[in-house]
Every structure is written in C-alpha cells, then in structure tokens.
Amino acid sequence: MKTAFLTGITGQDGAYLAKWLLEKGYRVVGLVPRRSTVDRWRLEYLNIADDVEYREGDLLDVSSLTRAIKACKPDEVYHLAAQSFVGSSWEQPILTAQVTGLGVLHVLEAIRETDPGIKMYQASSSELYGLIQEPRQTEETPFYPRSPYAVSKLFGYWMTKNYRESFRMYCCNGILFNHESPLRGLEFVTRKVTHAVARIAANQQKELRLGNIHAKRDWGFAGDYVEAMWLMLQAEKPDDFVIATGKTTTVEEMCRIAFDYVGLNYQDYVVIDPQLYRPAEVDVLLGNPEKAKRELGWEPKTKLEQLIHMMVEADLQRVAKA
Numbered sequence: 536m537k538t539a540f541l542t543g544i545t546g547q548d549g550a551y552l553a554k555w556l557l558e559k560g561y562r563v564v565g566l567v568p569r570r571s572t573v574d575r576w577r578l579e580y581l582n583i584a585d586d587v588e589y590r591e592g593d594l595l596d597v598s599s600l601t602r603a604i605k606a607c608k609p610d611e612v613y614h615l616a617a618q619s620f621v622g623s624s625w626e627q628p629i630l631t632a633q634v635t636g637l638g639v640l641h642v643l644e645a646i647r648e649t650d651p652g653i654k655m656y657q658a659s660s661s662e663l664y665g666l667i668q669e670p671r672q673t674e675e676t677p678f679y680p681r682s683p684y685a686v687s688k689l690f691g692y693w694m695t696k697n698y699r700e701s702f703r704m705y706c707c708n709g710i711l712f713n714h715e716s717p718l719r720g721l722e723f724v725t726r727k728v729t730h731a732v733a734r735i736a737a738n739q740q741k742e743l744r745l746g747n748i749h750a751k752r753d754w755g756f757a758g759d760y761v762e763a764m765w766l767m768l769q770a771e772k773p774d775d776f777v778i779a780t781g782k783t784t785t786v787e788e789m790c791r792i793a794f795d796y797v798g799l800n801y802q803d804y805v806v807i808d809p810q811l812y813r814p815a816e817v818d819v820l821l822g823n824p825e826k827a828k829r830e831l832g833w834e835p836k837t838k839l840e841q842l843i844h845m846m847v848e849a850d851l852q853r854v855a856k857a
C-alpha cells in the first residue's frame with residue numbers, strides 16, 4: 536500500500552485528491568494546521584473524513600513538516616496548502632509570501648532531509664502568466680505575475696524546478712488553470728455566483744455585487760484536475776504540465792449560465808461594485824493542455840455548463856436545508 540501525504544487536505548483540491556487516492560488504495564495522511572475550530576466540511580461532504588489520518592503541522596513551521604513527513608514515511612507528497620485567494624494577497628502580502636512562497640521551500644527541505652526519493656507535486660498556477668497573453672498558454676509561455684499571490688507562486692515554481700535539477704528530486708509543477716466545484720470557497724467568483732443564485736431563487740438575497748465581469752478564465756472541474764496531479768507523479772520522469780480546458784469564458788457569461796439555470800436573468804441582479812476591482816487584474820487566461828494529453832493521457836471531462844449547473848444545484852440544496 537502506498538502512502539500519500541497531503542498539505543491543504545481540508546481545502547477544495549485536498550478533499551477531491553484524498554478521495555481519488557483512497558479509491559486507488561492509498562493510505563492518505565493530511566497535514567492540518569491548528570485552528571480554533573476544526574472544519575472538515577469538505578471531507579465530510581465527500582464521506583471520507585474518517586478514512587484519512589491527520590497530522591498537526593503548519594507550513595510556516597518547517598520542523599512540524601519534517602516531523603510529520605518522517606512519521607508517515609510517504610511515497611508521494613502533494614503540496615496543496617497555500618493562502619490561495621488572489622484578492623487577499625494584496626491585504627496580506629507578507630503572509631502570502633511566507634505561506635504560498637516560502638512554504639514550498641519548507642516542504643522541499645523537509646523531503647530532502649527525510650528522503651529525497653519521495654515524489655512531490657507542487658500546486659503551481661496559471662496566475663504565473665499574468666500579463667502574458669498568448670493565444671493559448673503552454674509550459675513554454677513566459678511568466679509575468681500580477682499579484683503578491685502570483686509572485687509567491689513564481690518562487691515556489693522555480694524552487695521546485697531547482698530542487699529537481701540540483702538534487703535530482705522527483706518534483707513536478709502542475710500549472711493548473713482555475714478549477715471549481717461545489718466545494719469551492721465562497722470568496723472565489725464562481726461559488727460566490729452560484730451561492731448567490733441559490734439565495735436569490737429562495738428570496739434570501741436581492742442582488743449580487745461583483746467586480747470586473749469582463750475578466751476571462753479557463754474554468755474546469757476540480758474533480759478532473761486532481762487526477763492530473765496523481766498522473767504527474769506516476770510518469771517515468773518528473774516534469775511540469777499545464778492543466779486546463781482550452782476554453783475561456785468571461786465572468787459575465789458564467790453568471791448568465793448560473794442564473795439561466797434557475798430561470799432568472801443575471802442582468803436583473805448583478806451590480807458592479809468598483810470596490811471589488813483588483814489593484815492589478817489578469818484579464819485573460821486560456822491554457823493549452825496538449826502536453827498533458829500527449830504525455831499523461833489526461834483530458835478534462837466536464838464542460839463549463841455542467842460544472843456551473845452542478846454548483847448551482849449543490850447550493851440550491853444547501854440553501855433549502857439551512
């Protein structure tokens with residue numbers, strides 16, 4: 536039986552990946568930082584909260600990481616934990632740099648110290664591209680990060696690559712484009728929209744305040760994307776891969792899809808709030824997942840309409856139960 540150690544197990548991707556790995560027969564151990572209240576709602580939603588083991592530790596405390604990794608002796612480490620909300624990264628740039636940037640080096644060092652043969656997945660991001668708009672962004676597209684979050688991810692990207700080249704460690708960057716699900720945090724735009732749609736349909740909310748609805752994103756389903764993370768660590772050699780759908784859509788169009796599902800017109804509810812504009816925006820993201828298809832046999836399965844409908848449906852059920 537293989538053992539996988541996941542940071543960020545209580546987050547969206549951590550929950551889906553834990554489920555995927557358990558189904559593959561892995562022993563799954565998750566790092567959990569100390570919090571005043573224990574919140575494992577995503578793992579509970581997927582019915583796996585009791586099937587994983589937990590180790591207390593924080594990305595900012597490298598000794599806790601090293602201890603956790605030494606104790607569970609993993610074959611694979613999936614490093615997903617981060618301050619992952621771009622918007623907050625301007626409010627908390629130093630924390631973001633420490634957690635999202637330096638945290639990657641802490642994980643790499645903990646592995647190097649324990650057993651450099653452990654394979655490692657780093658959660659890199661399409662936010663690395665920032666201002667660089669190519670018809671479809673690939674592994675060769677240069678980077679121009681546009682937020683403290685993206686700059687922190689750039690550090691993590693290069694450290695991962697550097698440890699691979701310096702110490703021959705098996706570590707991979709998954710350059711993942713936006714991926715969503717019913718388990719997405721409420722601060723991210725898709726879930727903010729689907730949650731609002733459910734509340735508006737139930738007469739619990741009158742309007743939805745949004746920022747730049749002209750931004751375009753390449754949105755996929757998190758459940759499809761965690762499979763790509765696993766495939767990267769099963770390949771013959773470590774490498775970096777873009778994971779995306781190859782289609783891009785505006786925030787406005789995504790809203791239309793979500794409101795349409797409950798028979799409402801988004802234009803009657805969406806209010807533009809300039810306070811929600813970001814200090815620097817990434818206008819368009821559009822990925823080219825050809826390399827992942829060719830070398831890993833990975834392809835996205837879920838279309839944007841299906842994804843948004845799944846999210847609205849889950850939020851309608853939650854609102855009805857609340």
Ligand code: NDP
Nearest residue numbers: 543545546547548593594615616617619658660711713714
């Ligand atoms: P979430 O925000 O849902 O989850 C983040 C996780 O990190 C949570 O489990 C959180 O725990 C944990 N965490 C935060 N700070 C610390 C810390 N100091 N020590 C230990 N754990 C910590 O993110 P996602 O699941 O959406 O994303 C997973 C990773 O993939 C992130 O690195 C993100 O930046 C990256 N990514 C995500 C994309 C997406 O579209 N979802 C696209 C590209 C990259 P707690 O809740 O207890 O704070």
Ligand code: GDR
Nearest residue numbers: 619621660661662712713722723724725745746747750811
């Ligand atoms: P993003 O996701 O910044 O791409 O990062 P988010 O859903 O926050 O924003 C997407 C786009 O929507 C615009 N937008 C709004 N965004 C939010 N959150 N709230 C609003 O009210 C709103 N109105 C318009 C934003 O300006 C932006 O253009 C996500 C995270 O998961 C990162 O961790 C990950 O690295 C990237 O995706 C790829």
